[in-house]
Amino acid sequence: MxxxxxxxxxxxxxxxxxxxxxxxxxxxxxxxxxxxxxxxxxxxxxxxxxxxxxxxxxxxxxxxxxxxxxxxxxxxxxxxxxxxxxWNLLDADVLNWRYSAMPPQQFYGELFEIRRMIEPAAAHLAARRRTRREIAAIADAFARMSRASRIDRSGIEADLSFHRAILVASHNALLLQMGNLIAVGLDIAHRISADSFVVFLPLHEAVYEAIERRDGEAAAAAMQHLLSETHEFMRSRMHALSTRRP
Incomplete structure (x- = not known):
């Protein structure tokens, strides 16, 4: 044939x-x-x-x-x-094309504005609605992040699994569509600073623990803190890279 x-x-x-x-x-x-x-x-x-x-x-x-x-x-x-x-701005390809067309700090700023609107609410819902299987998936993703090397892609894959598992645990089908935004953001972060996920492991752990004990307010606050700190870290890295260029 x-x-x-x-x-x-x-x-x-x-x-x-x-x-x-x-x-x-x-x-x-x-x-x-x-x-x-x-x-x-x-x-x-x-x-x-x-x-x-x-x-x-x-x-x-x-x-x-x-x-x-x-x-x-x-x-x-x-x-x-x-x-x-x-344009379908939730499409991964369109997001990447926008990233290539915009100043990185502007693109990353837009991305984190949306993530800060969506992910804390998703973490709050996940804490209230998650099942045993779903909290196990979040725990597994965090464990893989903890084991991952900062120089390969295993860390970013585990990081993405962590955030997507929280979206799944929110039990809101529309929130699942935000997965591409997170994926593109993490991919860019890995390109700029491969150790970014390692730096913020304790903040990921705080999100996981709040969801595990079904504390929605704490989960939302922990996710907001994680995103704010990550954005500030990446902004400083991007600024440092831009000042090194001739």
Whole structure:
């Protein structure tokens, strides 16, 4: 069967990589303002030439961008870039494109404003609603954070598991959509300072312990403290990095 043909798998992999490249390139251009609502969107044939891609790859990429709210395709009008308020800013790719287009401190500031609005409330709900299985998942994530090396990605994966487990324990499906915001924030933090999660282990532990004893007020306060301290730490690191650049 074709599915078992190594050549077929290789060609499929190349096509997926090219598709991802087209989506990444066009998405970043839109978010940076290089392609805007008042500008004509590149023609399909021109994009095929630019990227060395087939029409099917370009069409798939256009659909992917439309699914993220960046563009829309209409009969007679064609493809047009949408205003930023249409963009799905909870999508991980869109978040990363925004990060690449904005001063890091501005992006990180926006991110933490939202996290401070959402995560303390989630921790409060988790303390009231969590099950034995859910508190065990939070405990396991914290244990993995404690064991993780500060130089590899195991720490950031455990950190993300910790925060996502709290969102799950809140028993609010809408809060789960905030997971991408947290994931992008942690990834950026790891790139800037690989030891950031180690520095704040005691603050994570305070959140976990408050949720474990079902103290909603203490859980919310501990999460607020964790986020405020983390933001200040990362802001100082980003400032130090910016002053070192020529």
């Amino acid at each position: 074709a599915e078992q043909d190594p050549g077929f798998r290789e060609r499929r992999g190349l096509k997926r990589n090219l598709f991802a490249h087209v989506v990444e390139s066009l998405g970043a251009r839109i978010v940076k303002g290089e392609l805007g609502p008042a500008m004509p969107f590149p023609k399909e044939a021109d994009l095929c030439v630019e990227f060395g891609a087939s029409r099917s790859v370009i069409r798939e990429a256009v659909k992917a961008l439309a699914a993220r709210g960046l563009i829309a395709s209409q009969t007679r009008i064609g493809i047009r870039v949408l205003q930023p308020f249409n």
